[in-house]
Amino acid sequence: MRQSTEWAPARVHHVADLSPTVREITLRPEHGTPAWQPGSHLRVQVRLPAAEAGAPERLDTRHYSLVNMPGEGLWRIAVKRTEPSRGGSRFMAALQVGDVLLVQGPDNHFALPAGPAPTLLVAGGIGITPLLGMARALAERGEPPRLLYAARTAAEFVYADELRALLGDRLVTHASDQRQRIDLAREITQLPPHAQLLVCGPLPLMQAAQQAWAAAGRPPEALRFETFGASGERPAQAFRVKLPRHRLELDVPPQLSLLQVLQDHGVEVLSDCRRGECGLCALDVLAVEAGQIDHRDVFFDAEQRRAGRQLCACVSRVAGEGATVVIDSAWRPDTLAA
Ligand code: FES
The missing domain is CATH 3.10.20.30 (Beta-grasp domain)
Structure with missing residues (x-):
């Protein structure tokens, strides 16, 4: 899909804490909201601290999935506060109503495949954001997916009430502080042959999904994922x-x-x-x-x-x-x- 490259202003309209570490930010773009599909994201320009004393602030880009549906004239994104932060999540956490951001998009590199197929969604933490719209769209077209949603604690399951209402017991939550783990191999084994798997979350989850999918002999093209620049096994160091x-x-x-x-x-x-x-x-x-x-x-x-x-x-x-x-x-x- 072609990517829009023009920066456009959008004003912070509302902020709401969804969990101890996740904040939903509602933006009102100054030039309207073109239609978008589930899986779409915005690119937001963030200001980062200078790399060294005396150097200017740096501009960088962060990607955030849209968590609302088109039609309100607003964009909603959910931002996870990460520690340690390279600066982007700190910048986003400090935003207040009335601030103006520069934004590109929406663009979509994680579109929901058009054809009908049994779908397993797997979300880790803030990776729920692109999958939320997909769960809504699949439920609307009469193909409610199974959604496995992992987070560190029960308090971190954002949008869980809406998902529960939408999917019932097809939503399965796994809180790691309760020693609940997603058994990817078992879940994949239980899928019908033409099923698809869509994953978004931290790197170890996506790599585990890749491995389990390949080990089960599933076709690579039926596995889709989005990373948003995942963090690694170790803290970033010089x-x-x-x-x-x-x-x-x-x-x-x-x-x-x-x-x-x-x-x-x-x-x-x-x-x-x-x-x-x-x-x-x-x-x-x-x-x-x-x-x-x-x-x-x-x-x-x-x-x-x-x-x-x-x-x-x-x-x-x-x-x-x-x-x-x-x-x-x-x-x-x-x-x-x-
Ligand atoms: S730019 Fe795509 S993997 Fe680095």
Whole structure:
């Protein structure tokens, strides 16, 4: 789907806490709300603290699913406050009624397939947001899905009342502080052969779903997911990157991605989703001199992640004492090629 690239102002109309860590923000766009489909998201411009003292504030983009239906002239998004934050969730948490944001979209990279098929939805935490509209749409067309919804505590099940009313016992919640876990292998085994699985949540959940789906011999095209730039197994920390071909050594601070640092220093790297889904930003890893790659993408499969020959620069990092990675980019500057 073509992505809109024009920033447009939208004013904060209402804010409401849905849980101890999730806030719903209602926006009134100044130029109306074009129609959208379930799974659509907005791209919101956020202001991040400067990378170093004396440097200017940085602008970055965050993606948020629309949780309401078209027709109200409003957009509703739900934002999770994350700790530690790279700055985006802190910026969003500080918004007040009347503030103006710059927004692009809505766009949809996670559309609900049109044809009828038994559907299993799996949500982890704030990953419920794109699946909420899908549950509504499927219920409306007479195909209510089974929805497995995991969160840390019962207090974190946002939109659960609406989902319960919509899906009844097809909604199954799993609170991890109650030691309740989604048994993906069992759930997938029970699906009919032509079923589809749509997943949104933290990286380990999506990677587990990928693995269980493949292990069950299900067709890859019947599994869809959305990441929103998932966080990794370890907290983001600073690391060093060496690019021998470019004769560069750079530091990547915790609040910036490798992709941002490379682009800031004139190293061209292709990118599209910036969420670890498309693989366009994948770079060759020549060596990991210290630490380990913290793969945060869903583009590579488990075997490729283990082999560590490439990493997705938009999301993946290196973690550990003195973490240093040596990479090669596909781009060859003329001066070096000569
Ligand atoms: S830009 Fe898509 S995976 Fe990095």
